Amino acid sequence: MDALAELVESLPAGVVVTDGDRIEKYRWDRSQDPHAGTPLAVVRAEDAGQVQTAVRWAARHDLPVVPRGAGTGLSGGASAVDGGLVLTLERMTAIEVDPVCQVAVVEPGALNKDVKAAAAKHGLWYPPDPSSYEICSIGGNVATNAGGLCCVKYGVTTDYVLGLDVVLADGTLVTLGGTRIKDVAGLSLLKLFVGSEGTLGVVTRAIMRLVPAQVVGxxxxxxxxxxxxxxxxxxxxxxxxxxxxxxxxxxxxxxxxxxxxxxxxxxxxxxxxxxxxxxxxxxxxxxxxxxxxxxxxxxxxxxxxxxxxxxxxxxxxxxxxxxxxxxxxxxxxxxxxxxxxxxxxxxxxxxxxxxxxxxxxxxxxxxxxxxxxxxxxxxxxxxxxxxxxxxxxxxxxxxxxxxLDGTITGEHGVGRTKKSALPAQLGEDVMALTRRVKDALDPQGILNPGAVL
Structure with a gap:
């Protein structure tokens, strides 16, 4: 059995897409990166187990994996890689609101607007609101640490992430954080994955803090x-x-x-x-x-x-x-x-x-x-x-x-379109530290290669 047939066999019917015409729409995000490649296949995962299966398959065959949400990114962070795998989370859209803990437990494909709507039914509000809130996904928001129009007072995505389930580069599923408001047990690994643009792991579930509904005066x-x-x-x-x-x-x-x-x-x-x-x-x-x-x-x-x-x-x-x-x-x-x-x-x-x-x-x-x-x-x-x-x-x-002591990206991420300027902002020592973190979590370098670093 060849490698691709093995992947198709290991997942339910319809999850793996290999047809060229259907693959085409998964090559780019909204940035329309002209250097986007053509993937070998697209995996439209329906649950965390399928994400693990796909990542383990890619690791065995030393093939790149590009995680993807709604495809609304503006920095080429979800541009496909030639011969690799696009792992789209668009089918994972479940949302569950706990009004007592004031959190939403969200799968990565859920749209920002749908999380807001689910929270509103309980008199609650999810503040991060990119201009694309109607079409962007929570997974993509976490991946880029998205902000929006209300962030001047209410902060950005990282300020609302209480927990994440993440599939690592070897297929291991780890759970970080939870519904607890205060938790300082161990290293703060949770926030390491917020803004990492799919280069360190694939988010399969997020626990997002909610606040009482806003009333604009x-x-x-x-x-x-x-x-x-x-x-x-x-x-x-x-x-x-x-x-x-x-x-x-x-x-x-x-x-x-x-x-x-x-x-x-x-x-x-x-x-x-x-x-x-x-x-x-x-x-x-x-x-x-x-x-x-x-x-x-x-x-x-x-x-x-x-x-x-x-x-x-x-x-x-x-x-x-x-x-x-x-x-x-x-x-x-x-x-x-x-x-x-x-x-x-x-x-x-x-x-x-x-x-x-x-x-x-x-x-x-x-x-x-x-x-x-x-x-x-x-x-x-x-x-x-x-x-x-x-x-x-x-x-x-x-x-x-x-x-001007500023940044090359406030909320869209570095992706592929901005990485040339990243060393000028961070400096070589911080770049080297970043590479060490990447190498520790993804020693094969299969997760979103070409993005950020």
Whole structure:
């Protein structure tokens, strides 16, 4: 029996996909990495046991395994490898909420939105909310330590992971953490796997902390003359406040959204700041007044405040819509760089200079409250010269962030598209330590090879 036939025989009918046409859709994630390979097969695992079977088979035959969730990643972390195995967790979608412990026990293929919905039935909330929350999976969120619009106040995925079941590179299934809020027994191995992008193990179950349901008291929208002025308003706000949302859209982003789906946005504004407060009672009023004052001091021509939840959500949806709206303009190279909040004005200025130097359109949106920006490099379709300029701009933006004591990725992960700049951020000693951890847990180097390192 050849190796592939052995794999097919060891798993239930329909779990292993070998047909070329059906394999094709599993080659890329949303980053559309042009270097994605063609896998030997795709395993659509239905439970942890099948994940173990697939990983053990790959280890025996020394073949690479690329774990995959919903395929919404933006850094090439789920790009297939030639001759390897794509291990997709999309069929593992179970969700169980324990309202007493205030946790959700979730399989990795469950979508972020479905976890939120399940929690809401018990008056609870799962805060991490990437803009793609409707289509991204919890497994992918754990793999990249995803953040989102509410992370300025409520933190990112790692802040909500209480437990994980992980299949290691030799097929061993380990259980880390649990429903306990406090647990310091042994080394903190649990968090080692959060953000590891499938390079250390495959998550088959996650225990996620929930919190009482959020009640948004007010939404503020401010139109500012420039992105730099908006960034300065953010710095002023964050000196004394931690609102539940603090997002920025620059003028090209505003115009792209308005062209894609007219919403009455002010397309003459240099930037829009979208903020929310979920503070109770008079504290909400005080928070909104302070944010309004900061925006006006930065030159805001208009500051609009609403306590109508539906009206406020329209502005939040406009912010979430930016990437699909900008995609209409051309192919995208999506950045995810972050800096300490006080250096946010310097970063947006640096991106503007890079765009001008390379004659490129680079709209910028930001989870501004924590300094995380998403410059969206637009490449006109079919323009090879622009693609070369975009590649250069992509590298320059990462190094601009590093120079400002920042990071090449705040929430999308390193994947394959950003790993060239990782040593510049971490330094050789930390890179060497990272390789030692990888070698200890995956001595054959079969788990997501080519990603991160």
């Amino acid at each position: 007010a939404t503020l929208v401010a139109a500012l003359p420039t992105m730099t002025a908006a960034a300065e308003a953010v710095v002023a706000i964050r000196r004394s406040l931690r609102p539940s949302m603090l997002e920025l859209m620059d003028q090209p982003s505003i115009r792209a959204v308005e062209a894609h789906r007219p919403m009455g946005l002010d397309t003459s504004a240099g930037a829009l700041l979208v903020a929310q407060s979920d503070a109770p009672g008079s504290a909400c009023t005080a928070e909104v007044e302070a944010m309004s004052a900061a925006c006006r001091a930065a030159g805001a021509g208009e500051v609009f405040v609403t306590t109508d939840a539906d009206e406020g959500e329209l502005f939040v949806q406009a912010r979430r819509m930016v990437i699909p709206a900008v995609e209409v303009l051309g192919e995208l190279m999506l950045e995810d760089v972050g800096v300490p909040v006080p250096r946010l004005p310097e970063l947006v200025d640096a991106v503007a200079r890079i765009a001008e130097r390379h004659d490129l359109l680079i709209p910028v949106v930001a989870h501004a409250g924590d300094g995380n920006t998403h410059p969206l490099i637009v490449v006109p379709r079919g323009d090879d010269a622009a693609k070369l300029r975009a590649l250069a701009a992509f590298e320059e933006i990462m190094h601009a962030a590093i120079a």
